[in-house]
Amino acid sequence: MRRGLLLACLALLLACDPAPAGPPASEDTSNPAAPSVGSPVPPDTFNPAAPALSPVPATSSPARAAPAAPALSPVPATSSPAHAAPATSALSSVPADSSRSPDTPGAPGRALPPGPLELAFVGDLILGKYVLHGYASLVDGDADPFARVRELLAADLLVGNLETPLVRTRPARSPIHIGYRFGADQTQAGALARAGFDALSVANNHATDLLGDGLRQTPEVLRDLGIAPVGAATDDPDPVAIVTVERAGWRIGLVAATTYVNNSPGAGDPALPLYRTRDLPRRLLPRLVAARDDHDLLIVLLHWGQEFTDDPDDFQRVTARRLLDGGADLVIGHHPHVLQGIERHGHGLVAYSLGNFLFANTDERSRHSGVLRLRYEPGRRCPARASFHPVWLGPAPTYTPEPAGAPAPAILAQVQKASRRLRTPWQKHAAELVLTDFSACDAPPA
Numbered sequence: 001m002r003r004g005l006l007l008a009c010l011a012l013l014l015a016c017d018p019a020p021a022g023p024p025a026s027e028d029t030s031n032p033a034a035p036s037v038g039s040p041v042p043p044d045t046f047n048p049a050a051p052a053l054s055p056v057p058a059t060s061s062p063a064r065a066a067p068a069a070p071a072l073s074p075v076p077a078t079s080s081p082a083h084a085a086p087a088t089s090a091l092s093s094v095p096a097d098s099s100r101s102p103d104t105p106g107a108p109g110r111a112l113p114p115g116p117l118e119l120a121f122v123g124d125l126i127l128g129k130y131v132l133h134g135y136a137s138l139v140d141g142d143a144d145p146f147a148r149v150r151e152l153l154a155a156d157l158l159v160g161n162l163e164t165p166l167v168r169t170r171p172a173r174s175p176i177h178i179g180y181r182f183g184a185d186q187t188q189a190g191a192l193a194r195a196g197f198d199a200l201s202v203a204n205n206h207a208t209d210l211l212g213d214g215l216r217q218t219p220e221v222l223r224d225l226g227i228a229p230v231g232a233a234t235d236d237p238d239p240v241a242i243v244t245v246e247r248a249g250w251r252i253g254l255v256a257a258t259t260y261v262n263n264s265p266g267a268g269d270p271a272l273p274l275y276r277t278r279d280l281p282r283r284l285l286p287r288l289v290a291a292r293d294d295h296d297l298l299i300v301l302l303h304w305g306q307e308f309t310d311d312p313d314d315f316q317r318v319t320a321r322r323l324l325d326g327g328a329d330l331v332i333g334h335h336p337h338v339l340q341g342i343e344r345h346g347h348g349l350v351a352y353s354l355g356n357f358l359f360a361n362t363d364e365r366s367r368h369s370g371v372l373r374l375r376y377e378p379g380r381r382c383p384a385r386a387s388f389h390p391v392w393l394g395p396a397p398t399y400t401p402e403p404a405g406a407p408a409p410a411i412l413a414q415v416q417k418a419s420r421r422l423r424t425p426w427q428k429h430a431a432e433l434v435l436t437d438f439s440a441c442d443a444p445p446a
Helices: 002-015 147-153 186-195 211-224 277-292 314-325 408-421
Strands: 117-125 128-131 134-137 157-162 199-201 228-230 243-247 250-258 297-303 330-334 342-345 348-351 356-358 368-376 385-393 401-403 427-429 432-435
Touching: 117 147, 117 330, 147 368, 147 385, 147 401, 157 297, 186 211, 199 250, 211 228, 228 243, 228 250, 250 277, 277 297, 277 314, 314 330, 314 342, 314 348, 342 408, 356 385, 368 408, 385 408, 408 432
Parallel strands: 117 157, 117 356, 157 199, 199 228, 250 297, 297 330, 330 348
Antiparallel strands: 117 368, 128 134, 243 250, 342 348, 368 385, 385 401, 385 432, 427 432
16 A cells, blocks of 8 residues: 555655656666665655666757758668568568457557567667777677577567667777777678668667767668668657557567767767666657557666666666556666566566677676567567576677576576566576466456
8 A cells, every 4th residue: 555655645746747856867877887876666656755876867858950851761661671571571561450358459440460570679889988088899890799699689670679789880089088988880780780680779878978979870871771760850849759660460669768879969969868777757758659550569668777776776667667558568678787577567577787798898797788689479568488598708808698508597687686576586597587378468457
């Protein structure tokens, strides 16, 4: 009873739109050597008086010059990246099924997908970083840094978080002279296409590391590679955009936002979807509601939370639940650089942090990683099966991901324990964690 009252109070608090308290923090929040900020919030404890831990954008809509060019368009719904197998059939070619229940994907009049869908999600990716007197690449020529985990990545849709802004020709020196700075060129980015990535979130705190050139060219380079950029900076007054990808006859919508940015965009630069955690439902839910009837699944990708903490904070948990209740099917988080719990809520899942996946690391915890895989069946918005597969990031200088050997039991125990604090009982099966109980999908409406 008490927990229900606290949830209701916090929901009312989040529904308000408090004025921004000031500009975002200017320090680089991606320093792997930095200590954790504060103590983890006890699970299932919702404190309406707790402050939001996310830096506050300077304004609700970042100031910029009037648009001088058309908005960057999301990847067309019918696009099929060159590196991926084409969709099995167009949605319009499947006979409509008028008997769908309210919990089935898409609108009642739309056709069911012709078969199951396999999704795979990974954490933070960097391709190279600037160091004191030069640059260190994590991609060696035409080598595939993901070769050893290719089997775990094979899916109809593979999604990750790209923390490396891209340009066609990378500058020899970083345009920013403080903090951790990432960047790569289109040749290095080819490794992402070879690995089979279909969509990448580009809304994160390192999006501005190559300043305006990186903001503009990152989505262009990815589209040239057949990869859908999600959360790309845009000249549109509202930078929140649903990016639609069709795979295996499923129409999937993705949207991304970040609660951090290391350097504010300059005057005239396109704007990122940058919001406080507490403002995410107000900013994202209208787009999700508008897209719901036209998509089989809706996925939210968020760059949020505190680095090197074991648990999400109160605002993250309430925000994730509001997004799932309001139209999303999955919420996938990044930024803490360590694995956190994976929570079941209603018909959906929240992965608060999938840790690193290709990243220059300084401690053992940040090398613990994994692949979250989900299988969906036609006619249901909840997964038929969810599984987490442990991965370990190898030694310097490339830190390439590989199936976890000796560290696997510790990685699985870490995710299982953190998920249990979120009241989600993942079961260990051989070398993976499995979740199959989504009985909420079968329950009658409240």
